Amino acid sequence: MGKLSDHAQDVSMTCTKRPSRQFFRRDPVTLGRALLGQKLVRVIRGRRLAGTIVETEAYLGAIDKAAHTYGDRRTDRNKSMWADGGTAYVYFTYGMHHCINVVAKRVEDPEAVLIRALEPLEGLAIMRRNRRAAKQDTDLCSGPGKLCQALAINHQFDGSDLINGQQLFIELFRRRAYPARQIAVSPRIGIAYAGRWAHKPLRFFLTQNPHVSKGS
DNA sequence: CCCGTGATTTAT
């Protein structure tokens, strides 16, 4: 009998169901907390690559200076942010990295949650092959660009549905959200340009989880 | 600390 996962002290707490649309149609702060402990799953040639979400950030739409949707700027890159809750917004940045967001709220409400880190659970051998630079398993998915490289997530998934997707989707792994006392909160990473928005407590992560990014 | 790398955005 192996050691029990940090995310599931008890198997009766776990499940493998697709979330409902309503799960995603919440504000990005609530969704950012609710996504912690849930699974992001990528299927490649019948093999599952998956990890539990351990770090997220909320982006608050047109008013949020750190968001790509600040000032309601709607462009070809960010248009999936206006889709329904549960849609993926995948973008390419710094000439080499992809990042994935989970759209929150409803159609025409451009709010989202950035997935910043996973604890790898399934398909680690393939993740290690996808992430040659990783020296240890805590380097596989401990950052938004790293996890997209590990799971081979790219622009083809921009605008895709994370509820009914076949190659990329979210599975409810925890039946209940983590209690607030197990979630640490901090300012978001990499948005120093955003004035007062740079200081807001919109980053959420599992306390003491070694797979969280080293950003802070 | 610095730099790669290229799409996107902003300035001229």
Place this chain on the structure above:
DNA sequence: TAAATCACGGGG
């Protein structure tokens, strides 16, 4: 059309 920027990661 040109320049600057970037929700990052890797290597000193």
